[in-house]
Amino acid sequence: MSSFPARAVIDLAAIRANVRSLASHAPTAQVLAVVKADAYGHGLLPVAQAAVDAGATWLGVAQLGEALELRAHGVTTRLLTWLYAPGAPLGQAVAADVDLSVAAPWALDEVVAAARAVGRPARVHLKVDTGLGRNGLTPAQLPDVLDAALRAEAEGAVQVVGLWSHLAFADEPDHPAVRAQAVVFAEALALVEGRGARLEVRHLANSAATLTSPELHYDLVRPGIAVYGLSPVPQLGGPADFGLTPAMTLEAELVTVKEVPAGQGVSYAHAYVTPGTTTLGVVPLGYADGVPRHASGAADRPGGPLLVGGRRLSVAGRVCMDQVVVDLGPGAPDRAGDRVELFGTGAAGGPTAQDWADVAETISYEIVTRVGGRVPRVHVDSERDEAVAEPQAEGAAR
Structure with missing residues (x-):
């Protein structure tokens, strides 16, 4: 029992209810629950399991280490990771059946090399920068990288399973940039599929787009903050307005x-x-x-x-x-x-976390993710009225 005189109590029943609610907002799509950053500070392993229990068929993490931690603890759900630098141990990801984003030409080269070394094809999602100006292939880069990926697929080194992007103004659904990015994504999709890629998933919608832009759902949505019961569009409505409960x-x-x-x-x-x-x-x-x-x-x-x-x-x-x-x-x-x-x-x-965000002039995402590592996480399940014994990774701080 921790002697620390404070705690973050996370209700896994709320996580499950939120995932089910998000699925109801996107009935034609699968749900990828984003559990990056230690599940937004809520605890990676318990939250991932709760999300899967509620019907999430995919999980997503930014960092390779979190993907490998999930696999090490027996999580077998389809899993995507997307942020790595040259020299990352991609072979471990390929061996663990982790899907990898390809956001630059060098990334495809390293993924292919890793797959050849491991002796099994790597599952890749090509990420196109449709206007966020952050990570991703530019539309000008996409044709050459796509051709190289399809050549690697023909030799059995990769499988091109996804195309994806990220929105800059999803929290302002009427902003013209949302439509502009949707057009660029549709053009990229036409190119990729026109050249013969057999995609399993196409994904563009984050939490805000999942809740407010059904035309962007495609066949996979990627909610993050909404999984934790916080509204990504507080100016349009609080959690309850979208069927969410803060966890x-x-x-x-x-x-x-x-x-x-x-x-x-x-x-x-x-x-x-x-x-x-x-x-x-x-x-x-x-x-x-x-x-x-x-x-x-x-x-x-x-x-x-x-x-x-x-x-x-x-x-x-x-x-x-x-x-x-x-x-x-x-x-x-x-x-x-x-x-x-x-x-x-x-x-x-x-x-609420949003109240703190308003006072600090920030967003609720920052309020929950910045809760420090020395604050114990206590996982409970209000549906069962019990504390939850959580798995601990070797060497984990909590």
Whole structure:
């Protein structure tokens, strides 16, 4: 049992429900659940299994190491990884039946070499940059790389199984760039299939497009943040509007509670000063644990929201490395050991990750993924009302 006085509680039942809801938004497509970055901070292995249990037929990770970890723990679902540098151990991925994205000419060369060394064909997805300006083959590069891939396929070194891209403005579904990228993707698809590639999947839609742009679903959608119950389009609707439930609750215990006089400066540089006699509490989470320093509070600016004893309060003063302070109010009944909720489902007026994102002027993705490694992840299953024993990778931090 961890002695750390805070935890991130992840409800795997919410993960499953979210995956089922996303599948209902894209009934003609398979679902690839994106579990990169330790499942957006929620725990790679338990979340991957929950997503598969709910019907996800694919999983996706950015980094090769996470793909190999999933395979090492017996996850056999179709699996795609897409971000690697020259010299990466691609042979291990090919041997483990991990699909590989090809986003540059050199990448195809290395994938082919790895497949030849391993003695089995590599499954590849050609990634085309349709306008994001990030990773991917330019439309000008695609014909030559495609021809090389088809030659490698003819000799048995690769199988060209997918074509994919990523949207720049999916969270603004009416933005003209969405349509422009869709046109470029359709042209790339016509080229690839016109030259004889026998694709298993074509995929363009992330969470936002899965929820708002059915014309972009093709035969595979790749939801990420929505798997975790957070809205990728908060300006259009919150999680409940899309049938989603936030899966992570970040909570802690008050470690000290004390009465102070009016005029007491709070935390570094006294950005907050008590307006009257009041009670201060210390919450043992800080920026080393992922609490945004931009969510510090001052007299003219409430800090990050907190739920204490059923009351909606906020961070008072600067966020420190390991702790924040909350003004509990005069005569507050709270005691050391009482529970503080930083964010969760929003039930009973509690704060959400989106609330923290609004205060810190960022996005909910960052709020959940930045929760630090020393914060224990506790996986529960509210459908079964039980804690979940989680598999641990060798040498894993959690």
